[in-house]
Amino acid sequence: MMRYPLLLHTILERAHRLFPGKEIVSRDFSGMFRYTYGEFYERVCRLANVLQKMGIKRGDRVATLAWNNHRHLELYFAVPCTGAVLHMVNLRLFPEQIAYVLNHAEDRVIFIDQDLIPIVEGIRGQIKTLEHFIIMTDAGNLPESSLKPLDSYESLLRQSSPVYDFPTDLDEWSPAAMCYTTATTGDPKGVMYSHRALYLHSLMSGMVDTFAVSEKDVVMPVVPMFHVNAWGLPYTSTLVGAKQVLPGMRPDPRTLCQLIQAEKVTVTAGVPTIWMECFKLLEDGSYDVSSLNRIISGGAAVPRVFIEAYEKKLGIPVINAYGMTETTPLVLLSRPKSYMKDWPEERVYARRAKQGLYVPGLEIKVVDENGNEVPWDGQTMGELHLRGPWITEEYYREPVLTGEAMRNGWFKTQDIVTIDEEGYVYICDRSRDLIKSGGEWISSVDLENNIMAHPAVAEAAVIAMPHAKWQERPLACVALKEEFRGKVTAEDILQFLRGRVAKWWLPDRVEFIDEVPRTSVGKFNKKALRHKFFSELFN
């Protein structure tokens, strides 16, 4: 068979040739911007010429600090298809972390959305390798800035040729893109995505049993484009010629619902907190979201009550998925198997609330501390290990951390999971979030889900508190829905949990808070909670 390299170029060309009239819609700073794949392609070519004129060579890193918009999508293709590497910087990192990743990646150029200029200005003194700052706007909107040399994206594009001959001789193993983990301890760690990995991940994401992205879809990634390739959706959507809807800067639940209605979005994807917030808006019928036929939720499991509510009240299936920065990202996805249609609803929802089955093309195993596979009983906890063509085998320029993350060719996720007799994986906890009580493990995630099933609870996070006798004991931080505040007691919560969890799992303390703090990608920030309650211990 042909020595044909698996390159992102093949994806770009297909949309250009077969679907030139299909639309890309972008929520820009000045309103809605619409164009076609045909026009998109021409601008990607112009951008490739801009990069060439700047002297960007194969392997050079090009950074973006940007929201989900059409210019970011153009960079998603122009940078890797010329052979350079797209470094999507997480704009929610602390400024000193942003400086760290820009320096660590040795980015030569950075493309910045106009509202994010102050972030870069603030760390200008710490940045070592950037030679060029490009603001993703037209010349008229180019602000005064201390960043030099400064250019406007649109001016550069206008000055460039709309024709570019993309190389087809790149090595498929060459890096196409990179992201850094949102480190909760230590510095962020870099992960390089090869052309090969992204090509394979794109084929896989178009499969019926995974994301099932098709030409008929209207795809709106709410997951940020600075976070793990926006779960690969920009690449998969382009490969199959799906209409794309990019929701722009800080989209709030109302904006998202409006976009779904206006653009007839069929599939959207993001962290569960977003779907919980949107639910309130959708429940009262203010928006017509009948076009939406699935929601993909990742980053944390959607509690079962929400899956049920979405399906029964709105008729929209919510699909739990699981992946990480290190895995491109898709690893697990929770769809029921065909024969489960005859199962009692209860049993099916119990599976769907898990992270699910590993997707085609990968291998997984769940191992105990000695590296032996645990039984598939849905009870025994073990660490999830992964192997496959879109799983990382190293952290960029971090040989020591790489060594710690790998074991005999498998990537150790540090996620503690169970796997049941049907192969559905359930993430009990990050290994550091597990509560070790009297030699046994308590899953903080499990406790949270049970607390969140209480009708008065908006959200809950459980952390481990040091304990003299038991080593660790759970503390539950509970945010009540507004109308229940002051009306529900800690004892009410504990009473609700009795019978739902083992007696020794019951939290030693229940603390009411206004809301659970979030990390930069919208997950529960347990580090902040631990910091808050640990500090109390020592005051």
Add this chain to the structure above:
Amino acid sequence: MMRYPLLLHTILERAHRLFPGKEIVSRDFSGMFRYTYGEFYERVCRLANVLQKMGIKRGDRVATLAWNNHRHLELYFAVPCTGAVLHMVNLRLFPEQIAYVLNHAEDRVIFIDQDLIPIVEGIRGQIKTLEHFIIMTDAGNLPESSLKPLDSYESLLRQSSPVYDFPTDLDEWSPAAMCYTTATTGDPKGVMYSHRALYLHSLMSGMVDTFAVSEKDVVMPVVPMFHVNAWGLPYTSTLVGAKQVLPGMRPDPRTLCQLIQAEKVTVTAGVPTIWMECFKLLEDGSYDVSSLNRIISGGAAVPRVFIEAYEKKLGIPVINAYGMTETTPLVLLSRPKSYMKDWPEERVYARRAKQGLYVPGLEIKVVDENGNEVPWDGQTMGELHLRGPWITEEYYREPVLTGEAMRNGWFKTQDIVTIDEEGYVYICDRSRDLIKSGGEWISSVDLENNIMAHPAVAEAAVIAMPHAKWQERPLACVALKEEFRGKVTAEDILQFLRGRVAKWWLPDRVEFIDEVPRTSVGKFNKKALRHKFFSELFN
């Protein structure tokens, strides 16, 4: 990203681990045989041990001469997953061709279905490299035979261990399987399928916009397993854990309809002649085929009248697809694009009757004699050239033929096609079947489709006849439906064609025949017709 090789082993393991209870149903010589992926896996392991005991090493070729059944499926995995190469011999080749391909491939062992023993016995004297003959049956059914040494499949399996540790260190470029083309001229040519190509083809075939094979499907490949990997369906079905129904020896239309009804088949695939024959049975409602939600047709285009009839009378979409032995095989597939739902029905059917859009992951171009791309106007004919990871770059041990088939890294299909402004490819003809009349090309396929639109016509084949003035002129061979025989004249046919095709396309002669002869894979055998009518010229 990991240096993880793309191997068939990953496909086998996924079915085994995630879908051990899903069914494989096989129409065996003694009736229906049913078992699960769990049991299948154990037998694949036993078979791998059998191969090892025989001394089959990496790269060795293992032949099969067999129908679509469970033992053949076991060989589909056991042979390549141990590192050997599965050579699926087309049992409809002439005996001397079968001897040729066995010798050319240097097969060491052959697995034979019990009814096919006489074929091998007949060519025993010509076979040079075979060391072992295994009949795919149990010891009780092992017939007397001149083939030595002879063994029964089931005895060998019973004597072997059900545990096998498949290698995961194979090179993904190493050959997994091979097929020979059904040469209409010259000797059959061998094509080697790598693990990498089959893995990629399997991911792609599970995509919504291609075959869309999913765990929910019940897949019945009518396309023989000795023909281009049965279009990859056994591999894709196993990857996603779909139930498989293997229709066994010489399935007739009645058997196929019975299987669809009994096993609740959701998707089936084969050449158009099969679907034309099944239509008669289905039209009168004798079978409940309501489970069937699509039919994939390849090898030749299903005439538009049949697509319409299947859809309007039976509610079953028929999807045209295109590929070749050299392409693993899927290249083109004809599904309407989403925005065509607003088009007039007429225009949509016109697209669906074409071979369609190229599938994700490949590249195509349509070129004139100078290698320049022809306009996408649906009119200009050119040769279809292909590039991609599951397209061959050589004929096995045939450097001269390989040189002729390739051009600048592209594979030349020898198929003359048009491509329209939407990117839908239409196969006008094999280059040798085109009729060159007065310096212009006439598409024999186009003429056939127009003749077959006549309500009295069962089937038609058009060939080129030498002509003193015009170089070539079309001759139409027409088989009438039984009830119209003797009642329709050549002039009736020509009258029907006037206004449907250009005047100079009208056949010079219309000959009535009982049926169009078929090739070994069920396509129209124009070579036989040419032979028949050319002979007349010289008598």
